[in-house]
Every structure is written in C-alpha cells, then in structure tokens.
Amino acid sequence: MWNKRHALFWIALFLFLPAFLSGCGGNGQLHKVKVGEVTRSVFYAPQYVALEKGFFEEEGLEVELQTTAGGDKTMTALLSGAIDVALVGAETSIYVYQQGAEDPVINFAQLTQTDGTFLVSREQMDNFDWSQLHGAVFLGQRKGGMPQMAGEFSLRKHGIDPHRDLELIQNIDFANIAAAYASGTGQFVQLFEPQASIFEREGKGHVIASFGMESGRLPYTVYMTKQSYMNKNDEVVQKLTHAIHKAQIWVQEHSPAETASVISPFFKDTDLDVLESSVKRYLEQGSYAESPEITEEAWNNLLDVMEGAGELKVRASVDELAENKYAKFAIKSDPSP
Missing domain, CATH: 3.40.190.10 (Periplasmic binding protein-like II)
Known part of the structure; x- marks a missing residue:
C-alpha cells in the first residue's frame, strides 16, 4: 500500500540516483581529448600501452589519437585547434616561443628522454x-x-x-x-x-x-598544449599525465615481449619479434622516460643541441616552457597500473 514512507523513498531515489550513476561512471561519459602524435613509432610504446590497458579511461578521458606526420604539421594542428594536445619534440615549443607567440605552447609530460x-x-x-x-x-x-x-x-x-x-x-x-x-x-x-x-x-x-x-638525456618527445588550453583544462592535463605515468611504470615493470604484445594492434604490419627487438633496444638505452617530469639538466642539453645546429635564438628556461606540477603530482601519487 502506498504511504508516506514509500513516497519519501522514491523522491530520494529520484534526486540522488543521477548523481550516484554519474559518480560511478554509469553514464559512460568521458572527457574527449584530441591528441596528435608526430609519427607512429615503437618509440612511443608507453602511449599505446596507456590506450590498450585503459589507463586513460580510468582517468575519465577518451583519447582520440591521430598521427599528424611531421613536427611542422603537428604544431600547426595544435595552434589551429585541430588537436588539443601534441606529442612531438620539445624543440617545436621553442620555435613557437622564438616567434613571439601570445599563446605559448607549454610542455607538461615527457614520454621519451633520449634520441630514438x-x-x-x-x-x-x-x-x-x-x-x-x-x-x-x-x-x-x-x-x-x-x-x-x-x-x-x-x-x-x-x-x-x-x-x-x-x-x-x-x-x-x-x-x-x-x-x-x-x-x-x-x-x-x-x-x-x-x-x-x-x-x-x-x-x-x-x-x-x-x-x-x-x-644524452633530452626531453625528446613531450606532451604539450597551448597555455590557454592548459588554463581552461587543468584537471584534464593532470589526468592525462597520470595515465601516461601509469603506462611508464607498466613498461618498466614488464618484459619487452609483453609490451610488444600489448602495442601490436598499433603495428599490424610488423611482426611481434621485430616489435620485441625494438622495445628491448629502447629499454636498454633508457629511451622510455621513467618519469613525466622534464628536468632542467635535460632541457639545457636540448638547448645546447639546438644551439649547435644553429636553430636556437633564445635560451628559454625550463620554467618558461615546461609546467612540471602535473608530473610531480603524478609521481607523488605513485599510480600503480
């Protein structure tokens, strides 16, 4: 029989169920982030691990990955808004800085730490x-x-x-x-x-x-975005960094064969033994960054490399073009896959 107690129950359920489902991810809604990678490469194995193991989804993100072949094209896509985040060499952010950009490109998480x-x-x-x-x-x-x-x-x-x-x-x-x-x-x-x-x-x-x-050590391939995007999407950038750090830990703790197996869907025309050999070679020389943080020493080495090639006009400091707070928070949280 319908009574006051039943009425209160259904009112409470009506009011709190949507919030409960949302908090549990029941509505399946994820924040979409468009990421452009400069090329498709085993060099970026942790990124593909993050995608395949669901680390981005665990952070509430839906990463839409596209390959924007070449540093120039990748940066153009970022500056034009065609992508939200770029995975490309840190030198591209310096080139934008040298041109006097009003909305500078900021590095926030390194993926690789040597030349590949x-x-x-x-x-x-x-x-x-x-x-x-x-x-x-x-x-x-x-x-x-x-x-x-x-x-x-x-x-x-x-x-x-x-x-x-x-x-x-x-x-x-x-x-x-x-x-x-x-x-x-x-x-x-x-x-x-x-x-x-x-x-x-x-x-x-x-x-x-x-x-x-x-x-030597370099912030060779780094996730970066425009300052304006970072200001408006601080939580998204943090979640992206968390997911990448989870993948970095995973790659360091698993064998080249295991990593090769996980990333194989991204390299359908490449045999597993070749993928394993490639991952092993990169692991042995420390190419995969163990931390998303960009150190001052590695950044200064990058500036020296650019200066030697005659491409550096201004020695922008790491504090000017890298925001390490996301990496430091991810490291402090010590996420375990």
Missing part, C-alpha cells in the same frame, strides 16, 4: 669508429628536427662536421627516408625503430651505433 634513432650501415662494421664516416654519403633527417639536430650533435662530438665532412642528404621527407635507403640512396642512414630492426632482419642494413646513447 640509430646509425645504420649497409655493411656490417664490427669495429666501427666514427671517423669512418668521413666522406660518406649520409641520408639524414629534416633540418631543424630533433633527429637531425641530435645526429649533428653526436657527429660533432666525434670530430665530424656534418656539413663539411659528409655528403649529407636532407631533401627526403621523413616518411620516405627508409624507402629511399632501401632503394640505394646513401651509405649510412639515421633510422628509428622498428625500421632499424626490420632492415637488419631483411639484410638491408646493420645497426652500428645509437644516437640516443651519444646525445
């Missing part, structure tokens, strides 16, 4: 010495991009002027460099994984040195 390219030779060179590059035809990367600048930094470290001591080829688009080398262009080439491992397996090239090992 390897020196590949057509012939096996067991006793390789950098002096052997003198006079060689070298298929390099795009001028002003981090791979090329880190490569030049490494070459100068070994007494080689890349523009005088080499026949340097830089007129080939990033996406076509591997194909150009495979077709016979150049004696040496600078390649990311998994292409380096693929070439080794196919007998098209041999990894003889690591530019990541030579150029």
